[in-house]
Amino acid sequence: MQDQQSARLLGPAEVRRLAEDLGMRPTKKLGQNFVHDPNTVRRIVATSGVTAEDVVLEVGPGLGSLTLGLLSTAQAVTAVEVDAALAATLPRTVAERAPALVDRLRTVEADALSLRERDLADRAPTALVANLPYNVAVPVVLHLLAEFPTLRHGLVMVQAEVADRMAAKPGSRTYGVPSAKAAWFADVRREGPVPRGVFWPVPNVDSGLVSFTRTEPPSTVAREQVFRVLDAAFAQRRKTLRSALSKWAGSAARAETLLRAAGVPPSSRGEQLAVSDFVRIAEAARDIPDDSESSGAR
Numbered sequence: 234m235q236d237q238q239s240a241r242l243l244g245p246a247e248v249r250r251l252a253e254d255l256g257m258r259p260t261k262k263l264g265q266n267f268v269h270d271p272n273t274v275r276r277i278v279a280t281s282g283v284t285a286e287d288v289v290l291e292v293g294p295g296l297g298s299l300t301l302g303l304l305s306t307a308q309a310v311t312a313v314e315v316d317a318a319l320a321a322t323l324p325r326t327v328a329e330r331a332p333a334l335v336d337r338l339r340t341v342e343a344d345a346l347s348l349r350e351r352d353l354a355d356r357a358p359t360a361l362v363a364n365l366p367y368n369v370a371v372p373v374v375l376h377l378l379a380e381f382p383t384l385r386h387g388l389v390m391v392q393a394e395v396a397d398r399m400a401a402k403p404g405s406r407t408y409g410v411p412s413a414k415a416a417w418f419a420d421v422r423r424e425g426p427v428p429r430g431v432f433w434p435v436p437n438v439d440s441g442l443v444s445f446t447r448t449e450p451p452s453t454v455a456r457e458q459v460f461r462v463l464d465a466a467f468a469q470r471r472k473t474l475r476s477a478l479s480k481w482a483g484s485a486a487r488a489e490t491l492l493r494a495a496g497v498p499p500s501s502r503g504e505q506l507a508v509s510d511f512v513r514i515a516e517a518a519r520d521i522p523d524d525s526e527s528s529g530a531r
């Protein structure tokens with residue numbers, strides 16, 4: 234007999250049937266690849282570290298595959314879905330397959346990229362767990378970490394290459410803007426791979442898991458200031474920092490001064506720097522006045 238607190242997860246036949254009932258054709262634009270493998274759902278929930286204390290924010294619940302798994306473990310799940318038909322069907326699916334848990338679910342029809350802290354103020358999320366739409370995975374994670382300081386930890390499933398990039402460390406081939414910005418917010422770790430066969434429809438790329446644990450902001454300088462340095466450094470990643478940062482700093486000479494003050498060799502490149510280095514450069518820019526500005530030279 235089924236345990237009251239557990240949900241009946243969706244297998245291949247149920248995923249197809251739900252989609253058919255909705256008359257839906259999954260779209261690439263919204264990254265609609267649905268998990269139809271209960272073992273993958275159990276693995277994601279277990280790896281996420283979600284406990285009965287957590288209020289989970291799930292982006293893109295789709296047909297409910299992962300939502301059902303999360304509801305058995307979390308205190309509550311807020312599921313944010315942009316597709317109106319999917320958002321409308323989710324509560325029904327949960328009521329059918331996990332009647333004892335339906336009160337834990339709140340469904341919000343919205344674009345995760347426009348979600349604001351005040352929208353969920355009465356039930357602040359503590360964990361982000363999601364099988365993210367491929368094309369907006371990085372912006373969604375960065376937006377939610379910035380907007381919801383209560384998010385302490387999480388696990389997301391994304392395209393394998395994106396997972397590598399998000400968790401990459403300085404000096405590695407895949408290190409770039411997503412890695413450095415994610416590191417501002419959290420300790421980010423690459424977890425295991427996910428084969429494409431667990432999805433319907435089957436995507437043409439493999440997926441991977443990335444976990445994160447929130448850390449204290451590494452700086453007294455505003456995040457936006459640090460991200461401006463970082464964006465400038467990676468916009469021309471083959472150039473030395475002296476050259477790549479010259480426009481941002483006002484001149485190549487000032488870029489060099491700021492880099493030296495931050496203890497960063499001007500001949501190095503952005504891909505070699507940790508987020509703490511970008512912080513020191515932004516701090517130098519705050520502390521060292523731009524002479525050309527005061528003399529009216531620019």
Ligand SMILES: C[S@@+](CC[C@H](N)C(=O)[O-])C[C@H]1O[C@@H](n2cnc3c(N)ncnc32)[C@H](O)[C@@H]1O
Pocket residue numbers: 263264265266267268269292293294295296297298299300313314315316319343344345346363364365366367369
């Ligand atoms: C990869 S599917 C995952 C579905 C489900 N969680 C699963 O594992 O089977 C991505 C889901 O995100 C939804 N989605 C796409 N863009 C979104 C956005 N900007 N905000 C919220 N949901 C979005 C899609 O409609 C789809 O349901």
